[in-house]
Amino acid sequence: MLEVDPDAAEVVRDIVRRILDGASVNSIVADLNRRGVPTSLDIQRIRAGKEPKGALWRVGNLARLLRSETLRGYLVTEDGRPVIDDAGRRVRRAEPILTGDDWTALQRELDDRANNRKPRPRVNAALLLRIAYCDVCPDDRPMYVRPGRSRKHYRCSSKAVGGFGCSNGGASAEWLEEYVEAAFLNRFGHYEVKRRVFVPGESHAEEVAETEEALGRLVERLEKIPSGGAAERAVLARTAEHEEHLAALRALPETPDR
Numbered sequence: 001m002l003e004v005d006p007d008a009a010e011v012v013r014d015i016v017r018r019i020l021d022g023a024s025v026n027s028i029v030a031d032l033n034r035r036g037v038p039t040s041l042d043i044q045r046i047r048a049g050k051e052p053k054g055a056l057w058r059v060g061n062l063a064r065l066l067r068s069e070t071l072r073g074y075l076v077t078e079d080g081r082p083v084i085d086d087a088g089r090r091v092r093r094a095e096p097i098l099t100g101d102d103w104t105a106l107q108r109e110l111d112d113r114a115n116n117r118k119p120r121p122r123v124n125a126a127l128l129l130r131i132a133y134c135d136v137c138p139d140d141r142p143m144y145v146r147p148g149r150s151r152k153h154y155r156c157s158s159k160a161v162g163g164f165g166c167s168n169g170g171a172s173a174e175w176l177e178e179y180v181e182a183a184f185l186n187r188f189g190h191y192e193v194k195r196r197v198f199v200p201g202e203s204h205a206e207e208v209a210e211t212e213e214a215l216g217r218l219v220e221r222l223e224k225i226p227s228g229g230a231a232e233r234a235v236l237a238r239t240a241e242h243e244e245h246l247a248a249l250r251a252l253p254e255t256p257d258r
Contacts, residue, residue, distance in 0.1 A: 002093050025066075042054070068080060087242075105198075126144065126154075129144070201256045202253060202255040203254055222239070
């Protein structure tokens, strides 16, 4: 099997951790390029004693990598399809970079984003947006954060309307946010907070499905070869091995995710 480059593997694991923490692929790519983190191509050139080309990380390439089963150590074709050996199993060419749980969590996260089911966290959003309102305007206009010379401040939205602006001079964002935080904690800080924590279970469903697929491919091969020959005996022997392995897998305990 091929040796996994530890530097490249750690870069990938860090990317996956950040994805699971909520970071976008775009922000990660921008950060990697800003910090000059070498791509896998340049890491290989450096290890071979060659000058790196300074290749940039790209969103499309990283998105494809995060979906590729090469992260699990499997050999795939150029279009991403798995390579199958004579026994009907997927070919593993290296030790997996990600654990099975990390791979599953990553794919679930990417699926959620693709289906727009998970809201993305806003960066640098105003803490009191649609919470702080102007007490001078008769229609209680919302206040927005605006940068100042030395600090940010909340300002009535009427200031942005041409020809109109109330007499509210605004308030320091630091002072107002600290004031509201203290008032909130004074009233609600004694309540306990419940957090939903995902605990992965023990499941062999993936390996069972993979073994069943391998068995199916062997059955298809068996139908195409002459009976009574060495090829048939070899396929039957492989089939028996897979059936034995499948029975052992199904006898193992299964614990659902919770």
